[in-house]
Amino acid sequence: MNIHFSEQELAFRDEVRAFLAAELPADIAAKVRLGKKLTKQDHQRWQAILHRRGWYAANWPVEHGGTGWSVVEKHLFEEECAAAGAPRLISFGVNMVAPVIIKFGTPEQKAHYLPRILDGSDWWCQGYSEPGAGSDLAAVKTRAVREGDHYIVNGQKTWTTLGQHANWIFCLVRTDPEAKPQAGISFLLIDMESPGISVRPIITLDGAHEVNEVFFDNVRVPVANLVGEENDGWTCAKYLLTHERTGQAGIGISKAALAHLKEVARQEVIDGRPALEDPLLRQRIAEVEMRLMAVEMSTLRILARAQAGGVPGAESSILKITGSEIRQAISDLARRVLGPHALPFLAEEMQLEHDSEPLHADYSVAPAAQYLNLRKLSIYGGSNEIQKNILAKAQLGL
Amino acid sequence: MDFSFSDEQQMLQDMLARLVREHYGFEQRDQVQRSAPGFSETFQAQLAELGVLAVPIDEAYGGMSGSGVENLVVMQELGRGLCLEPYLESQILGGGLVQALGSEAQREALLPALAAGELRLAVASEEPRTHYRPEWTETRAERVADGWRLSGRKSVVIGGQAAHKVLVLARTAGEPGECDGLSLFLVDPAAEGVQRRAYPTMAGPWACDLTLEGVMLADDALLGAAGSAFEALDHQLGRAMAAQCAEAVGSMQQACELTLDYLKTRQQFGKPIGRFQVLQHRMVDMTTELELATSMTILAACVADAPASLERSRQLIAAQHVVKRAAQFIAEEAIQLHGGIGMTWEYSLAHHARHLVMLGHRFGDDDRHLKAYADLLEAS
Numbered sequence: 001m002n003i004h005f006s007e008q009e010l011a012f013r014d015e016v017r018a019f020l021a022a023e024l025p026a027d028i029a030a031k032v033r034l035g036k037k038l039t040k041q042d043h044q045r046w047q048a049i050l051h052r053r054g055w056y057a058a059n060w061p062v063e064h065g066g067t068g069w070s071v072v073e074k075h076l077f078e079e080e081c082a083a084a085g086a087p088r089l090i091s092f093g094v095n096m097v098a099p100v101i102i103k104f105g106t107p108e109q110k111a112h113y114l115p116r117i118l119d120g121s122d123w124w125c126q127g128y129s130e131p132g133a134g135s136d137l138a139a140v141k142t143r144a145v146r147e148g149d150h151y152i153v154n155g156q157k158t159w160t161t162l163g164q165h166a167n168w169i170f171c172l173v174r175t176d177p178e179a180k181p182q183a184g185i186s187f188l189l190i191d192m193e194s195p196g197i198s199v200r201p202i203i204t205l206d207g208a209h210e211v212n213e214v215f216f217d218n219v220r221v222p223v224a225n226l227v228g229e230e231n232d233g234w235t236c237a238k239y240l241l242t243h244e245r246t247g248q249a250g251i252g253i254s255k256a257a258l259a260h261l262k263e264v265a266r267q268e269v270i271d272g273r274p275a276l277e278d279p280l281l282r283q284r285i286a287e288v289e290m291r292l293m294a295v296e297m298s299t300l301r302i303l304a305r306a307q308a309g310g311v312p313g314a315e316s317s318i319l320k321i322t323g324s325e326i327r328q329a330i331s332d333l334a335r336r337v338l339g340p341h342a343l344p345f346l347a348e349e350m351q352l353e354h355d356s357e358p359l360h361a362d363y364s365v366a367p368a369a370q371y372l373n374l375r376k377l378s379i380y381g382g383s384n385e386i387q388k389n390i391l392a393k394a395q396l397g398l
Numbered sequence: 399m400d401f402s403f404s405d406e407q408q409m410l411q412d413m414l415a416r417l418v419r420e421h422y423g424f425e426q427r428d429q430v431q432r433s434a435p436g437f438s439e440t441f442q443a444q445l446a447e448l449g450v451l452a453v454p455i456d457e458a459y460g461g462m463s464g465s466g467v468e469n470l471v472v473m474q475e476l477g478r479g480l481c482l483e484p485y486l487e488s489q490i491l492g493g494g495l496v497q498a499l500g501s502e503a504q505r506e507a508l509l510p511a512l513a514a515g516e517l518r519l520a521v522a523s524e525e526p527r528t529h530y531r532p533e534w535t536e537t538r539a540e541r542v543a544d545g546w547r548l549s550g551r552k553s554v555v556i557g558g559q560a561a562h563k564v565l566v567l568a569r570t571a572g573e574p575g576e577c578d579g580l581s582l583f584l585v586d587p588a589a590e591g592v593q594r595r596a597y598p599t600m601a602g603p604w605a606c607d608l609t610l611e612g613v614m615l616a617d618d619a620l621l622g623a624a625g626s627a628f629e630a631l632d633h634q635l636g637r638a639m640a641a642q643c644a645e646a647v648g649s650m651q652q653a654c655e656l657t658l659d660y661l662k663t664r665q666q667f668g669k670p671i672g673r674f675q676v677l678q679h680r681m682v683d684m685t686t687e688l689e690l691a692t693s694m695t696i697l698a699a700c701v702a703d704a705p706a707s708l709e710r711s712r713q714l715i716a717a718q719h720v721v722k723r724a725a726q727f728i729a730e731e732a733i734q735l736h737g738g739i740g741m742t743w744e745y746s747l748a749h750h751a752r753h754l755v756m757l758g759h760r761f762g763d764d765d766r767h768l769k770a771y772a773d774l775l776e777a778s
Contacts, residue, residue: 001407001467002400003700072399262775276776286772290716297693304399318686385679392678396658396685 003300005072013076020084023049029085033260035334035366037208037351038087040123040165046087047120057094057118064102064110065118071306075299082252083259090162093117093124097170100187100236104228113189127157127171127190127214128237135386137172137237138181142216144173144188146223146230151175151188153196153219159380163199163212167192176231187233189225196220204376206369207347241382242316249323251296257330258289264363265337275337288329295322314394317387324377324384331371342368401696403471410453411471417444418479424746430482434596435560436604437482445483446515454490456497459509466637466702470644470695477648480749482603484518484557486645491638492519495565498630499582499622508563508584520561522552522585522608523631530762532567532631533577537610539568546570546620548583548591548613556760558606559596561587566610567631570624577628582621589613601756602749633706636714639761640698643721646757647695650688650725653732653750657681660736677735684731691724712774719767722758729754 005013028042050056058074060066069077082088089095098117101109116122133139142155153173163169169190176184190197196219201209228236262285265276275281302315335342341360349365358365378384392398403411421441430438445451453468455461462468469490476485489512496508496519511517528534537550548568558564564585572579587594587606591613596606622630661672661681671677698717701710729751733740740747758764 001403001696001700003697005399279772282772282775283768286768286775287719289775290719290768290771291690293697293713293716294690294694294720297697298689300399301401301693301696304401307399308402315689318689322686322690388679388682389675391682391685392675396678396681398658398661398672398678398681 003297005076009072009076012073013080016077016080017084019053019055020080020086023053024084024086025049028087032085032087033256034363035370039351040162043087043090044120047089050089051118051120056089057098059095060098060102060114064098064114071303075303079252079255082250082256085256088253090123092126092161092166092170093122093168096126096240097124097168097189100170100227100240103239104187104236108224109189109227122168123162123166124168124170125160125163125166125192125214127160127169129159130156131158135383138185138234140172140174140185142171142173143177144175144186144221146175149223151221151223151226153188153190153216153221155216157214157216158202158211160199160212160214161210163192163214164201164209169214170227172233172237175233179231182234184231185233185237186230187227187236188221189227190216190219190221194219194221204373206372207345208350208369208373210373249295249299249319250327251292251299251323254292254323254326254330257327257334258285258292260363261285261330261334261337264334267361267363268337268339270339281333281337284333288326288333291322291329292326295319295326298322314391317382317390320381321378321384321387327377328371328374331367331374334367335371338364338367345369403467407467407471410450410468411475413448414450414472414475415478417441417448418475418481422479422481427480427482427749431598431602434604436596436598437484437560441481442483442515445485451485451489451515452513455493455509455513456505459497459505460513461493461509466640466699469637469641469702470699473641473644474648474651477645477753478652480602480649480652480746480753484520484561484603486638486641487521487557488512488519488561490641491521491634492561492565494634494637495521495582495621495630498634499627501618504584504618504621517563518557518561520555520558520564522555522558522564522566523635524553524555525551526553527574528553530766532580532635533628534574535567535569535580536574537566537568539570539581539583539615541570542614545617546583546615548585548610548615550610552608552610554599554605554760555608556599556603556605558587558594558608559604563587564608565621566608567627572625579625580627580631581624582627582631583615584619584621585610585613585615589615599756600752601759602753629706635761636706636710637702639714639718640695640702642757642761643691643695643698643717646721646725646754647688647692649750649753650691650728653728653747653754654681654684654688656747656750657684657732657735660739680731680735684728687724687727691721694720708774712771715767715771715774718761719764719771722762722767723764725754725757726764 028046031038047056055067057066058069058077062068094117101113130140132141144151144153169192171188171190172185173188174184175186196217198215200213202211203209266274268275270278299319341364344359346365452461453464453472457463493512496505523532525536539546539548564587566583566585568581568583569579570581591611593609594606599605661677662670664671694717698714701713704710732747733751739745742748
């Protein structure tokens, strides 16, 4: 029994720390810490910095430009990035479609798409959910009909995160409407500039434009853009979902958010004293900090098992559930600690690195919006209730 | 990082699991629990014979110098069996205090006998007005010509009903609320002036209250220097709390297994009740809490023996908080998912539920530890 990282792992952590201290742009880190919106350019700038260091595609095999890091090293990297205030990577390209292309793609697809993901030429978005297919993903109806060397795609995708920035979308489309729901689905890569595609913003309750609807009207997609076999897209979809779930505990992000919350609570005043001295607030922070400690230890146990060659199974669902609940709980406290100062709703200030004229404090602009935005954590990536269904079946045999 | 047991630890676990299975059936436990001394002397003798009692005792005194991880292995199995022997109080806490505070002569006199099962200890740290905080001790020991005179009351001394010696916390200086001025004395419960009232507890094991009226103690009854027991006591209570977490995890595992079996077999509305999603999700919530509690118990076991530090205190407090909250949650959910049958004396689940809820009343419940953690928050 040994709960400590090895010397080698600690040396790796120091290397990551030094890199972040030297390379992470301060303006981006400030936005992340204050919970403000990052622009497309912010994301691209950070990706380019990581790419130069060879650290952008942490999860890829070395031969495709990945790092070859162990699961523990990946964990340490993510944790250090979060602590330093680095933006979370937009995963749709590098950590979602890329693993599918690496696993199921043709040599031509690998040679074409992977380098373009690495160097930032392409921005990918995800075409999974539809108005009638949310948790029940196999109910997708977007239709792809083969016509010579092309598929003709018609239908609608929704909740397409940052689709407004994307030039490519990977889609689950129905190629066989007669087969059982899971059997008639294919995994298709579609150029967003194709004629017949239109993108419409969905404004969420925090006032943000983060997600979109994407409409397909007789869109012609080359058959060469099919990944895996026709009608076997569900295999790709499931593979991708397991990638999506790992790392969703967001331990590093929660630790950074908690540290920021304490910092704000030292500056805010309740009953004439720093808010951090308020007994009830202290207890609520203590509660979430202790639970975070427990989820972190559980993460380390799962990592150690994976490091020893075990396959991460349903237990990653436990991390998704508990990790998302903790992030939501912290965002709740971050809003409460501001008292009345959480009320002003200044959509334009949320984009800025520095407030033009802060009403209360730079840290008071975003928490209410962020609290509302983070309701998504327990909904996306397989809602927490779906995770419980997975656990009931796979882990408990119910 | 490596979260697996060593071969030796695995062997210890297998051996104990077998022993508990063979000798600790529901009927036997029920019989044992009904009358004094409230534990099985036969089982205790087997623990001695197989060397289990020696595990936490220092090698130099006939023990095996087991660490927090060995304590975890032992306590988890004893928890699964809801064993009633005073292992935690006598071997881990009592032995630990003698090791930490005792003189060479005191260690020589006590520890080999403890390791061999010839001596049982208990620790009297609670009083009518302490509420888990030893610094509020009111019992006093006055210096007299050739020793000490002890007066006061001690409450709920777990295992005290059958202990050969009780380690009594008393104030030799200072006022209630102060950490300084506390001393530990070895008291023979048969000594003049000691009244012992024994009773079973709702958690399972037996305990006693002690009334101390001018009990005369020799000089060598004092462990360590007068007035300076607090630090060592606090450290040893940390080890005991880590061990208690493991006991709770063993019991929680059993409660979860029983509940899952029940969901798979109990039929209502023409199918096993485990087919109903509302019950599935509640069962998932139970196993999730068990998973987190297990993680914190491992953390606690790994830091239990480390020197005192703020970080160690925070980790042990957090472990107690997470585990005790999980314990009560699992106890209540397990009863609810069983329905009426979960409330019957003749089904072992009910006894796990009692144990899981009531263990919060030794070393403090989740709220007490929440408050303690909140007090240490700023340092983090």
